[in-house]
Amino acid sequence: MxxxxxxxxxxxxxxxxxxxxxxxxxxxxxxxxxxxxxxxxxxxxxxxxxxxxxxxxxxxxxxxxxxxxxxxxxxxxxxxxxxxxxxxxxxxxxxxxxxxxxxxxxxxxxxxxxxxxxxxxxxxxxxxxxxxxxxxxxxVNYRRDVLAVLNMVRQDVFGELVHFRCGYQHDLREVKFNDGKQPYGGGVEFGEKAISEARWRTLHSLRRNADVYPTHGLGPVAAMADINRGNRLVSLTSTASKGIGLHNHIVARGGADHPNASLKFQQGDVITTTLTTARGETIIVTHDCNLPRPYSLGFRVQGANGLWEVDGDRIYIEGESEPHRWDAAGPWLERYDHPLWKKYGEYASGSGHGGMDFFVLHAFVQSARLGVAPPIDAYDAAAWSSVTPLSEQSIAGRGEPQDVPDFTRGQWIRRKPYDWIKDTY
Structure with missing residues (x-):
C-alpha cells in the first residue's frame, strides 16, 4: 500500500x-x-x-x-x-x-x-x-534492555530460539481502587464512585477471567520471534488460579462490611497462558496484577546457545560464560546496546517509563510523516490482543486449546522481519 x-x-x-x-x-x-x-x-x-x-x-x-x-x-x-x-x-x-x-x-x-x-x-x-x-x-518494545536483547537475537548470540517467558506482573491494586479521597490507592472504590483508571479498569477484573493486558510482555518477544513476519502464533492454552487478591484488599482497606467486599471478582489472580508458534517455539505469558508483588515483566529468552532472564539480571552464553554459572546481564546489555538508544538515550531519559515513551512516539511520528507501515502494525495489534478473548475461552474450557487466527491471511510466510535498527523509514 x-x-x-x-x-x-x-x-x-x-x-x-x-x-x-x-x-x-x-x-x-x-x-x-x-x-x-x-x-x-x-x-x-x-x-x-x-x-x-x-x-x-x-x-x-x-x-x-x-x-x-x-x-x-x-x-x-x-x-x-x-x-x-x-x-x-x-x-x-x-x-x-x-x-x-x-x-x-x-x-x-x-x-x-x-x-x-x-x-x-x-x-x-x-x-x-x-x-x-x-x-x-x-x-515496552523500546525498553533499553529489551532492544539490547533483540539486538543479540538478531546477531544470533542465543542461537536458534526455543522458548520465551514474559507477562505483566505488577501490583495494580492502587490503580484499581481509588476514590479520590484517600491518598492515591488508599480507597476501595471503583466505577462511578472512583477516579482515573479505577473508573473502568477494575470492571474487567470483576467480569472477565482472562489475561486482559497481554501486550507489554508478548509484544517484545513477538518481535524477537518474528511473529507475523516469517512466523506466527498458532495456538494457546490458559489456566487461572483462584481470585482472592482484590477481595482481600477491599477487606483490609474498607472492612468486611464494605459493600464491595461482597462482590465476586471473576478474574483469577495469576493467569498463565502458553502459546505455540509455527516455528516450534513456546511462549509463556503471565498476568499477575491483583496480589502484592514487586514489578516484573518476567522476560526469559532462551535459545540453543544460551538465555537471558530479566529477573536476577542474568545471562548465560555457551562458550563465553563459565560453565553452569550465570553472568551478570549488565555488561552483555551494554555491549549490545541498541543503536537507537545510543543515539537518543540521553534525550529520551525524561520522556516517561524510563525513556520508552520517547521511542514509541518517535517511531509513530516518523512512520506517519512518511505515510509508511509502522513497526507495530494492525496485524500485530490483532495477534497480540487476541490473547485476551482466547485466554478467556480456554480458561472457561478448563484449559482447552484455542487456535490463534492468522490475521495476515497467509502473508506471514512472505512478510520480512521488521528492521528495528533503522531510525528513518
Whole structure:
C-alpha cells in the first residue's frame, strides 16, 4: 500500500488526555515536527489543562471536543488533523481506531488494541479496506534492555530460539481502587464512585477471567520471534488460579462490611497462558496484577546457545560464560546496546517509563510523516490482543486449546522481519 506524501510537519489530534494521553501530549509538544491541532476528552478537568499545555508550548490553541462520548468523531472530521493518538479506556480502543482509519487518519492506539476476536478482525479488515495505517503504541518494545536483547537475537548470540517467558506482573491494586479521597490507592472504590483508571479498569477484573493486558510482555518477544513476519502464533492454552487478591484488599482497606467486599471478582489472580508458534517455539505469558508483588515483566529468552532472564539480571552464553554459572546481564546489555538508544538515550531519559515513551512516539511520528507501515502494525495489534478473548475461552474450557487466527491471511510466510535498527523509514 502506498501512503500520502511525506509531511514535514505532522498535525496530530489526541483522543483521550487522561494520565496516559497527557504524557503523550507532553512528549509530542517537545518535537519540532509535530503540531497538536485538536484534543478530545469528555472530562473538562482533563481537556482544559491539556489545551493550556499546547498554548504554553507556543502552538496555536487546539480545537477541543468533549460534549459527549462520540465527540471524537467531530475531531476526525477535521482536515487539520493528519494523525491521531488514542489513549482512552480499553472498550473504546477498537471503535475509535476503526473510525479513525475510515477517516483516513494515521492511527496510534494505546494497548491493548482489542477485547474480542471480532474487534481484532475489525482492526485488520479496516486497515486493509482503507489503506490507512495503525500503530499499536506498545512502549515496552523500546525498553533499553529489551532492544539490547533483540539486538543479540538478531546477531544470533542465543542461537536458534526455543522458548520465551514474559507477562505483566505488577501490583495494580492502587490503580484499581481509588476514590479520590484517600491518598492515591488508599480507597476501595471503583466505577462511578472512583477516579482515573479505577473508573473502568477494575470492571474487567470483576467480569472477565482472562489475561486482559497481554501486550507489554508478548509484544517484545513477538518481535524477537518474528511473529507475523516469517512466523506466527498458532495456538494457546490458559489456566487461572483462584481470585482472592482484590477481595482481600477491599477487606483490609474498607472492612468486611464494605459493600464491595461482597462482590465476586471473576478474574483469577495469576493467569498463565502458553502459546505455540509455527516455528516450534513456546511462549509463556503471565498476568499477575491483583496480589502484592514487586514489578516484573518476567522476560526469559532462551535459545540453543544460551538465555537471558530479566529477573536476577542474568545471562548465560555457551562458550563465553563459565560453565553452569550465570553472568551478570549488565555488561552483555551494554555491549549490545541498541543503536537507537545510543543515539537518543540521553534525550529520551525524561520522556516517561524510563525513556520508552520517547521511542514509541518517535517511531509513530516518523512512520506517519512518511505515510509508511509502522513497526507495530494492525496485524500485530490483532495477534497480540487476541490473547485476551482466547485466554478467556480456554480458561472457561478448563484449559482447552484455542487456535490463534492468522490475521495476515497467509502473508506471514512472505512478510520480512521488521528492521528495528533503522531510525528513518
Amino acid at each position: 502506498t501512503g500520502p506524501p511525506r509531511k514535514d510537519i505532522l498535525r496530530i489530534g489526541l483522543i483521550g488526555v487522561g494520565l496516559r494521553g497527557t504524557n503523550h501530549l507532553r512528549n509530542l509538544l517537545l518535537r519540532d515536527d509535530v503540531r497538536v491541532t485538536a484534543l478530545c476528552d469528555i472530562d473538562p478537568g482533563r481537556l482544559e489543562p491539556a489545551a493550556g499545555m499546547v498554548v504554553e508550548a507556543g502552538q496555536e490553541p487546539p480545537a477541543t471536543f468533549g460534549e459527549h462520548e462520540h465527540s471524537y468523531r467531530d475531531l476526525l472530521d477535521l482536515e487539520s488533523v493528519d494523525a491521531v493518538v488514542i489513549s482512552t479506556p480499553w472498550l473504546w480502543h477498537t471503535p475509535m481506531a476503526v473510525d479513525a482509519m475510515k477517516a483516513g487518519k494515521y492511527t496510534g492506539l494505546e494497548v491493548s488494541a482489542a477485547t474480542t476476536l471480532e474487534e481484532c478482525w475489525d482492526l485488520v479488515d479496516t486497515h486493509e479496506a482503507t489503506g490507512t495505517h495503525l500503530m499499536l503504541l506498545e512502549n
